[in-house]
Amino acid sequence: MASTAGTAPVTTAPASDDSSRRRGLTGYVLLVPGVVWLALFFVIPFYSLVATSLYDPGGSVFSGYEMSYQFSNYWHAIQDYWEPLLRSLWYAGLATLICLVLGYVLAYAIAFKAGRWKNLMLVLVIAPFFTSFLVRTLSWKLILADGGLIVNSLQAVHLLGPDGRLLATPFAVICGIVYNFLPFMVLPLFASIDKIDHRLIEASSDLYANPFVGFWKVTWPLSLPGVVSGTLLTFIPAAGDYINAQLLGSPNQRMVGNVIQNLFTQANDYPAAGALSMILMILIVAMVLFYVRRAGTEELL
């Protein structure tokens, strides 16, 4: 295998390029149903969202909206909701960081230390997440409840004041987010770390790198693709999530998702909700692009 690897492309590369990808209509025919679906229900909705965000806020769902290119909707949305917006990014960022630490340890343990239990551990990472997201989050509510085991023990060792609580605090919300999005971090990290040739790490220790230097100079850079895709897969849904904030937090932990959902379903203020969605999307895209560029892994996208 290794001996042919260097020479094989000379003969096979042009050959496979030409023959394995067939030209002609069939390709388009296969694509059309899916593309139409995505166009109708992903791309066009996005345009409607842009349009909605520019409607005249004077209208309502029942009387209809006027398109008046109200860019001020954006300004008002930021003015009214900058707090949950920033909080979302802050919570999501912090949760992503914690997920990265926990996920890295777990992925590293599975890839390098689990031996023949590798597959089993991998299955165990995913298994809990087949239970309903909401049911799992609700059980966190019970675990962190006032008078529950954890709160009582923390109060006993005076880490928590007698009136202190965990539920309805930022701690609970971030804890929930970390818990719910951990597999999104672990799986890409595992895929990256598992690919690292163990001999490289041995080579680094052979070349006088202590385990920490070896980790920073060899393992970490090689796992970077997994780090980038893991953090993106965690951060993006976490920033838009409102289930954890709603079930484990209080109105003081309201995230932008709560606001958007309320504006749509309760307040029926579509223009403001649309503008806020757009702002969230723009912020995320901007942060992701900046981040991916900094990490030097553009090819991931």
Add this chain to the structure above:
Amino acid sequence: MSSSADVAQERRAPARASFDGLRLENLTKSFGAFTAVDDLDLDVPRGSFFALLGPSGCGKTTTLRMVAGLETPTSGGITLAGQDITYAKPYKRPVNTVFQNYALFPHLDIYENVAFGLKRRKAGNVDAQVKEMLSLVELDSQTRKRPAQLSGGQQQRVALARALINKPEVLLLDEPLGALDLKLRRNMQIELKRIQTEVGLTFIHVTHDQEEAMTMADTVAVMNAGVIEQMGAPEELYENPRTTFVANFLGQSNLIEGTIKGRSGDLVTVDMHGIDVSVPAARSHADGDKGWIGIRPEKVLIGDPGEQLDAPGNSVPGGVVSDVSFVGVSTQYLVRMPWGQELQVFAQNTGHRRIYRSGEQVDLSWRPDYAFLLDASQDARAGAQEGTD
């Protein structure tokens, strides 16, 4: 393209009927700007074991894939027993392939893999034929295993059985032994040769291993950069190469610059750095007045200065041994000649001659009948690297 192909077909129509083997005519295959196979003409007689030998990227696999129907020629034609199969679908031509990585179907067991072709053609008596074929390749006890459960050599035999059972007009083997280790490879070479003699089918064997090609095939075609450099029986190719590429790719050759002084009868006299040497006219492939004098290292004799070596003919004095490697059956010398070139000399360790040491003065000599003369316009190093890897 179609009109020119039609004209070409008409032109070769009469010749086609008389040949019952595989014939490639003006076969060309380009991938964009890259021409993999360039205007290739080739006749493979029925029942022969034919080797297509060349370095990676020379176009041999592309040629094979065109014969199999897995690649469509850019131009030219392929006929098999008088039938034009140039554009026939792969599943409609009586040609089967043993793929380089075997391409066994991982989800089917050995029996089903071997029976696959028969079942597609709705052949009768599948069970008996499969059993017979599996015993031919000595795998009768493994019929219900999956390919992944077999060793490399066993997989190779399944691939062979799977193709052979269809009794194709031509069996194509694409580097079929490349993935096996050396010892297994030797065994399989003998095995393949035995099976070919037994079933009497036409085998076309693509390989970059010159030793493998020479051991197995009765005809070898050496291919380079999309064209056939030379074709013939293995001994003929080795003893009388026509190009520097063949001289270097098949074994090793000393190629020495020379100026042709005259041709008289069946001898060509060449001035080699001031020494007159002669080459038989039948072994001279140079047109101009310059040429490469070629001699195989094992054909060169080595002796003390002034010593009468037993070969009458071309005697070259004034060498200095610059390197000696003792390899057991022979001793391999590098000898620096007065004109600065280092020549290779392989001396058999028969015990009759002493072994020279580095720095000793020696004379070299070879019989004129062993030398060959190649055209000076060619690169003397062509094919040298590829041949040795």
Add this chain to the structure above:
Amino acid sequence: MRWLRDHLVLILGILILLYTFVPIFVVVLMSFNDPSSKLIYRFDGFTLHNWLNPCEPEGMCHALGTSIQISLLATIGSTILGTLMAFALVRHDFLGRSSMNLLIFLPMATPEIVMGSSLLALFVAAGFAGQLGFWTILIAHVMFCLSFVVVTVRARLAGMDDNLEQAAMDLYATPRQTFWRITFPLVFPGILGAALLSFSLSFDDFIVTNLNAGNTTTFPMYVWGVAQRGIPMQVNVIGTLMFMVSVLIVVGSEVNSRRRTAKLATR
């Protein structure tokens, strides 16, 4: 001490893994809970009542049925569309390949709340505000499952040796036979994986569904609703069942592949 240092990472990993199971223990435990009051969510006593009367809470089993229906249909729809797209992407040449990759990547990178609200914006703009329900949920679910199917099947297809199909053609199989006897059986595990993923994504979705559901209630929406009022313990019964079924599926396939490797080892 030295043992501890060597196994530190593994121990930490196992602890993190245990942490992910804590809520599952609670769910299983609470499924046997005999609550003293609907409003206080804590373990008061053991009972089999919840398991014996799973459909007691009003509307729960109906919501569950709706969820199963939607998930099944969304799985079928997205698996078919996504598999076709994956084949086109791997096997066929077409114009606009890079924009196609972007179109498939974007739905996975868009926060659900944005995806859900833009769909809602479309449905409202198109005058379907009154018809939100089963079908709009289904449309949404097929949409967001599609990309995941494409990515999963594409990976499987791209990893497949295309020599196998050529070998089949070489052995007298027509293109149709090659597809059904070689390509499809080999890609099938990928398609199955994609379908399972679709089902769980669809079954579990709340954010997109909630925005586009109208008066229809799915199981996650039911849980959301009762979370504000008081949670019937039967929710935990369903949670436990979901966990058990998925573990059975995963363990089953794992045992299967172990058996295969064991066979390999003893050849």
